[in-house]
Amino acid sequence: MDYVRKASGALEASLGVGSSTASVLTFLLILISIYVTLQIFQVVSGSGTRSRRSRGNAALILGPCGSGKTSVFFRLRDGEEVQTVSSLAPARDSFEIKAGEAADQKLGPLEVVDFPGHLRMRGKANDMVKEARCIIYLVDAEDKPKLKDVAEHFYELFTHPDVLELHTPMLVACNKSDLTSARTEKFIVEEIEREIEQMRVSRAATLEGQDQADSYLGVDGEKFKLLEHAPCPIQTCRISVKKNQLDPLYDFLLQQFA
Template structure:
C-alpha cells in the first residue's frame, strides 16, 4: 500500500513538472478545447434523451379522432365508439409497423377530447408534443368551418406550439365519402376564415386577447406558410384504414 502511494506521488509530481514545461497559452487552449468538447457531448446526450415521442390528436367532436387513434394502434376502426370524454393516452408501436423487424420506437399517442369544456386538457400535452394532428371532418366541414377555424387559431397561437415550432398536420378525415371536401378546398377556406379571425382579434385591446401570439404578416392575407411552425395538409379515412399520410407525419417527427 505504501509503495502505491509513493508511486502515485511520483506520477503526480512528474505530471506537475510536465505541465509547467508547457507554455501557458497552449495549456489554456487545451483546457478550452477539452471543456467545449465535454459541453458539446453533454448537450448531444441531453437532446437525445429529451426527444419527444408524443403525438397529439385533436379537433372538434365528431371529426373522427378516436377512430384514427384505434386504426393507428391496432388497425381496427372500433365502429360504434362513443365520443371520448377522457383522453385516450397510450404508448405503442404503430399497427402498420408491428410486423417489421428491428428496433422501432413506440409512439406516445394522445387523443384529446374535442368538446369545448374539455379542451383545457390539451394544454397538459402540448408542451411535450413532437407533433399535432388536427383532425377535420371533411364531410361536414362547411357547417363547422367557424368552430374548426377558431380551435385551430387557438392552437397556432399558443406559446407551447409557437416557441417550440411544433409541426401541425391538418388531417382531412372521412375523405372516402363522395361528398367530402378536398384538402385543397379545406385549406383555402381555413386560411380565409383565420384571416377574418386575425383581423377581428387584432382590433381588440391587449388586455382582452387570450391568445399568446399573433398570426400572419401585417399587410398580407394569411396563409399557413406564414406560421413559424410547419403546417401541412393531408387526407385520411379512419373507417377504411386509409391513414398512410398520418403515419408518415408521425414517423417524420418520431424517428424509429
Template sequence: MDGLEQWTNQLQQWVHEAETWVHQIPASQLYAALCALFLTTAFLLLIHLKRFYVYNILGNGICQKKNLFFLLIFLSCLIIAVRLFKRTQSNTIVLAGLSASGKTVLFYQLRDGSSHQGTVTSMDPNEGSFVLHSESTKKGKIKPVHVVDVPGHSRLRPKLDEYLPQAAGLVFVVDAVEFLSNCRAAAEYLYDILTKASVVKRKIPLLILCNKTDKVTAHTKEFIRKQLEKEIDKLRASRTTVSAADIANEFTLGVTGEAFVFSHCHNKVTVAEASGLTGEISQVEQFIREHVKP
C-alpha cells in the same frame, strides 16, 4: 411519515414543473446550453487532471481525493445532460380537433388497425404508447409512439395544454364531409392552437388531417386548406381588440398587410387526407414517423 410524504409530493411537483419548463425551451437553445455545460465541465476536469499528474510526478498524491471529487462532478453533469437530451426527443403525438371529427377512430387505427365499429364522443383523453400497427410485422427494435387523443368538446379543450409541452407533433383532425357547417368553429380552434406560446416557441409541427375522405361528399384537402385560411384571416381582424392579458399569452398570426396563409405560421403546417373507418391513414403515419423516428 406525513411530513416525508408531503416532502415527496412537493419534490415530485418540482420535478414535473422543471420538466415542463425544459420542454418549453426551443431545442436549439437547449442543445447549446447542454454543450456549454459539457465543454465547461470537461475543461475544468482537464485542468485538474493535469494537476493530478503533475503531483504524481513530484511524488505527491494528496490531490487524488480532490481530483476524484471533480471526476464525480463531471460524470454527474454528463448523466444529467444525457437524460435531458433524451427527454427533448419526445415521442408524443397529440390528436386534436372538433368533436365527431374522427380522432378516436384514428387513434384505434394507429394502435390496432381497427375502427372498433366507430366510437362515441370522448369525455376523457385516450392515450397509449405503442408501435404503429402498420409496423407491427417489421423486424428489429422500433421506437413506440405515445399518442394522445384530446376530447374536442369546448369545455374539455384546456386538457390540450397539459400535453403540448411534450408534443413532437400535432394532428388537427377535420371532418371533410361536414366541413362547411363546422368551418368557423374549426378555424377558431386552430387559431387558438397556432397562437399558443407552447406551440410557437417550440415550433411544434402541425398536420391538418382531412378525415372521412372515403365519402363521395367529402371536400378536398385544398378546398379545406383555403377555407380555413380565409376564416383565420377574418379572425385575425376580429381579435385585434383583445385585452392586454391575452396579448401577453398569445402570438400574432400572419404578415401585416397580407392575407393569411399557413406558410406564415411560426411552425410548419401541412395538410393531408385520411379515412379512419377504412384504415387509409398512410399520410398521418408518415407525418408521425417524420417527427418520431422509429
C-alpha cells in the same frame, strides 16, 4: 492567501481599522462576491435551459367531436376500426405502430394521446402541447360548419406560448375523404384560412394600441396563409380511417419519430 492578505492590508490602510477588523471585512467581501457570482450564474444557466427546451415524446391527436380522433387511435393501436362514442376523458397508451406493410417500418412503442374535442376541453388540449412531439389534427372533410370551430382552435394553438416556443409540427388530416360529399383538401385549407383571416382582422382592431406580440398571427399587410404563416411546420393530407387509407399519417409519424 497572498491576495487575501493584500486586500486586508489595503482595507486596513484605507479605512484606518485594525488588522483583525480588516481581515473580517475582507472575508465578508469575498463571501458577498461569491454569493453574487452564484446568483448571476443561476440566472444565466436558467435562461439557457429555457432556451434549449425541447418538445415532448407523445403523438397528440386533436380535432373537433366526430372528426375521427378515437377511430385513428384504435386503428393505430389495434389495426382495426372500432365503434366509438364521444368522451370527456383522454385515451392514452404506448404501443408499437406498423407503418404500412413492410416489417422494417415499425415505430415505437410510441405514446399516443387522443384528446377529447369538446369545446370545454379546448384549454386543457392546448396545455397538452408541451408533451407532444407532434400533433395530428383531424378534420371532418364532410362537415363544413365545423371548419369555423377548427379555425378558432387553430388560432388558439398558433398563438399559444408552447407552440410559439417549440414549433410543434402539425399534420392536418382531412378524414372521411372516401365519401362523395367530402370537401377537397384545397377547399378545407382555404376555408380555414378565410376564417382565421376574419379573426385576425377583428382581434387586431380589439388589440390596437396594445402589445400584440403573443396574440397577433400572420404577417401584417398579408392575408393569412396556413402553410406559410403558421408558427410551426404544417402539412395537410386526405385520409379515410374507415377505408384504412392512412399512408400520409404513417409518413408523418415516420418523419417525427424514426
